[in-house]
Amino acid sequence: MLYSDGILKIILTEKTNGICFLCFLLNRLKKERIFIIIITDNTIVKNKIKHKNVKYINDIYLEVLKESRNLIHKGYELLSHPMYSSIKPNETPYRSIILKKSNKLDTNSVLLIEEAIYISNKFQNNKQTPNWTYNVIDDFRVIDLDILSNTLERIQYIL
Incomplete structure (x- = not known):
């Protein structure tokens, strides 16, 4: 059976x-032992996710994608999709990506991150991220943290 x-x-x-x-x-x-790293530009993630290795990028959304790409080329693998949620890359200023250390180059991760960088550039060239009010920016931080937290729970369940 x-x-x-x-x-x-x-x-x-x-x-x-x-x-x-x-x-x-x-x-x-x-x-x-699975080595997980979170790449983020979200200060709430940096301050609240203490039990994981968090690399904070004090820059724009696109730089989080580029840093993730650099790690993928050094042998990391995506555990979360770089374009999760229905929020467009030019709408939110925040992104958190989960990667794990691998012992080989993961071609699927390379393709996903390259496509995410391409799409993010395309959206930014069409329309820049608005200058949101503080409350809206804070909402985007909380949304990113919530998605990340739920993803971490699911990964822990699988791993």
């Missing part, structure tokens, strides 16, 4: 070999 939960596929035999294999995989994942 084939069991699939979208992440792991296990073939269960007449005995419990499949279940033993699942236990082995879960134990292995728990023992592996």
Whole structure:
């Protein structure tokens, strides 16, 4: 019988070999140390996410994407999509991206981050980010933190 939960596929035999294999995989994942880094330009993220390695970029949204690209070329892999949410790159000044250390260049991450940089540039060239009021800017910070927090919860569940 084939069991699939979208992440792991296990073939269960007449005995419990499949279940033993699942236990082995879960134990292995728990023992592996996964180095996660968050790249952000959001001061709330910098101040509230203390249990993770956070690299704060005191610059524009696009620089967060470029720093993420630099890390991807050094062997990191995207764990969050660089263009998450329905907020356009020229609408929000904030972005937080989660990456993990890998032992090889992840071509999917390279393609995603390059496309995100291209799209961000395209949107900024069409229309610059407005000079939002403080309250609106604070709302964007909170939205970014909320999306990041939910993503971190899901990643912890999977890892």
